[in-house]
Amino acid sequence: MxxxxxxxxxxxxxxxxxxxxxxxxxxxxxxxxxxxxxxxxxxxxxxxxxxxxxxxxxxxxxxxxxxxxxxxxxxxxxxxxxxxxxxxxxxxxxxxxxxxxxxxxxxxxxxxxxxxxxxxxxxxxxxxxxxxxxxxxxxxxxxxxxxxxxxxxxxxxxxxxxxxxxxxxxxxxxxxxxxxxxxxxxxxxxxxxxxxxxxxxxxxxxxxxxxxxxxxxxxxxFLRQQAQHELLRIQRGHRFSYSVEHLISEIIRDPGEEGYASSSLLAQTCQRLNTSRWTLHRRLQSEGLHFTELESRVRYKEACRLLSETTLSLGHISEQLGFSSQSAFTRFFRTRHDVPPLAFRQRAQLG
Structure with missing residues (x-):
């Protein structure tokens, strides 16, 4: 060794x-x-x-x-x-x-x-x-x-x-x-x-x-080959896209006084990473991802957190997450979960 x-x-x-x-x-x-x-x-x-x-x-x-x-x-x-x-x-x-x-x-x-x-x-x-x-x-x-x-x-x-x-x-x-x-x-x-x-x-x-x-x-x-593949996945998979996802989460949680929209979220992300939109999209594509996919992933995670850990109304949550309306937020949530937001909150409160 x-x-x-x-x-x-x-x-x-x-x-x-x-x-x-x-x-x-x-x-x-x-x-x-x-x-x-x-x-x-x-x-x-x-x-x-x-x-x-x-x-x-x-x-x-x-x-x-x-x-x-x-x-x-x-x-x-x-x-x-x-x-x-x-x-x-x-x-x-x-x-x-x-x-x-x-x-x-x-x-x-x-x-x-x-x-x-x-x-x-x-x-x-x-x-x-x-x-x-x-x-x-x-x-x-x-x-x-x-x-x-x-x-x-x-x-x-x-x-x-x-x-x-x-x-x-x-x-x-x-x-x-x-x-x-x-x-x-x-x-x-x-x-x-x-x-x-x-x-x-x-x-x-x-x-x-x-x-x-x-x-x-x-x-x-075969076990060694499996370990090599898993190590390669980590080296390639959780890299630039992981940093971008974490940065999106930070911006969504603290959008500032004016809030954010999808366009400004992309601009803020590029600014904080000191990179152009073209470079950001190219690097994400090399990992098989797109910015809108990461944004949706973060918004869903944050929605689950707010529904589980706070008593904020659906209207407040939808506004905080940048949705145009509460109904738009509900549709978004239903596409990613088998129940609507209120039912999810009730399940979470029941443990």
Whole structure:
């Protein structure tokens, strides 16, 4: 394995899976932060977390990390599911849990870790006695809680290749001990060292080349191909169009005193991106999209949010979203949902 892997890719804006934001929101709620406050602090709406393939841009991911560093994270927020994050990332999980050896599984994890997020660094070093990962965070690097989450995932994967599941990990974390420190020590099999100079996870290198008894050689190349296709989709799919969609959402939520119309929305978007309409349309077309499609998508998401989270009248919502009338808004909503706006609101209020 390489000495250091980075989640950076050149030539596009980096993103992280919205599943990370879901985990963070759940942990923040356990720490006393309401979902509404989480949305306000991070700029991530509940609707954006519904699409399991959705991605979050760098600016809002940073807000999530900084919020979590501020409120503190308890070890009791650890998922109880076996193999940690993999149920939410089945493409990555299938590949990593069907390798000939643990060494190959860890190499696959490092290569395709961007399926989870394209941030931070995960370094690797090996001696005849020990294998060691070092985690370097881009945002809130001194807190240690991001390293803890990554080390839990790695430990879960490593133990999947240890038939006895008794692997002991030596873990060092930057920052002070988190609530439930004893639970963390029990999880890793040894006490965790805090206020360290780096975030490190160490285990016996003898485990690296132990074979996986249930390895499926026929299935393995197909799983890797699937992971490669998914990584390519992320690199190509959630890029310029994602930035445009997020910008449209910002303008619609805060249109200014004069409000907005479709024509002014396009003009404002181009102005903020410092690009021409022709360039904007060309770049969106290269991703198989059109500006009006993104606008409709954002208006629908915002409509769902306003109907679910506010008591604004339909007339007010239709005006805020730039529709010519309430009936026009209702027709728009019905083309994208099986019920009219009021019925949707009633369902949302019933949970």
């Amino acid at each position: 390489s000495s250091r892997t980075s989640s950076h890719f050149s030539g596009h804006s980096r993103t992280v899976s919205n599943r990370i934001a879901v985990f963070a929101m759940d942990a923040a709620e356990r720490a006393g932060v309401s979902p509404q406050l989480f949305t306000t602090r991070t700029g991530i709406s509940p609707q954006e977390l519904v699409d399991r393939s959705g991605r979050i841009d760098a600016a809002r991911h940073r807000r999530v990390v900084e919020l979590m560093a501020h409120v503190g994270v308890s070890s009791r927020a650890m998922p109880d599911l076996p193999h940690m994050l993999f149920p939410d990332f089945p493409v990555l999980g299938n590949l990593c849990l069907n390798a000939r050896t643990l060494r190959e599984a860890l190499e696959s994890y490092q290569t395709f870790r961007p399926l989870i997020g394209e941030f931070d660094f995960l370094g690797y070093r090996e001696t005849p006695e020990h294998a060691q990962f070092e985690y370097i965070a881009e945002f809130a690097p001194a807190s240690g809680f991001q390293a803890l989450s990554n080390f839990q995932v790695l430990a879960s994967l490593i133990r999947a290749y240890d038939g006895l599941e008794q692997t002991v990990f030596r873990v060092s974390l930057m920052g002070p001990a988190v609530p439930g420190a004893n639970d963390i020590g029990e999880y890793f099999g040894a006490a965790v060292r805090y206020s360290a100079d780096a975030n490190r996870l160490q285990f016996a290198s003898a485990l690296l080349d132990a074979p996986l008894v249930h390895y499926n050689a026929t299935l393995a190349p």
